[in-house]
Amino acid sequence: MEPTTSSHGEPDTVDDREYNAGRVIGMLERWLIYLVVVFAQNYNVIALILAAKGFARFRQLEEREFAEYVLIGTLASLLFTVVIGQSILYFF
Known part of the structure; x- marks a missing residue:
């Protein structure tokens, strides 16, 4: 990945492993939410999924831009x- 510049004018670098891990986590998150909506229809589980994501990234969320x-x-x-x-539920 190419380095980018932060709002502070300092160069930022994006780690390929972290970027790819974020993409995989995002895909898994979407699939879990989709399965919950379509099959379980229990929206409380979505809150649990989002809480787990927030807990896993708690330290990183202290940075305003990242948050x-x-x-x-x-x-x-x-x-x-x-x-x-x-x-899907409506049409099928």
Whole structure:
């Protein structure tokens, strides 16, 4: 990955392993939420999934930019997955 520049003007580097791990975690998160919405229809489990994610990244969430990045990604992912799951339930 190419280095990027932070808002402080300092170069940031993105570790490929961390980036790929984040992509895998995101995919697993979306699949778990999809399965919960379609099969269990128990939205309380979604809160558990999101709490586990927050707990796993607790230290990293102290950085404001990273916390905003994770929050936006998580909410977009959650919205997309719930809409798809509800559409599947409605049409089938």
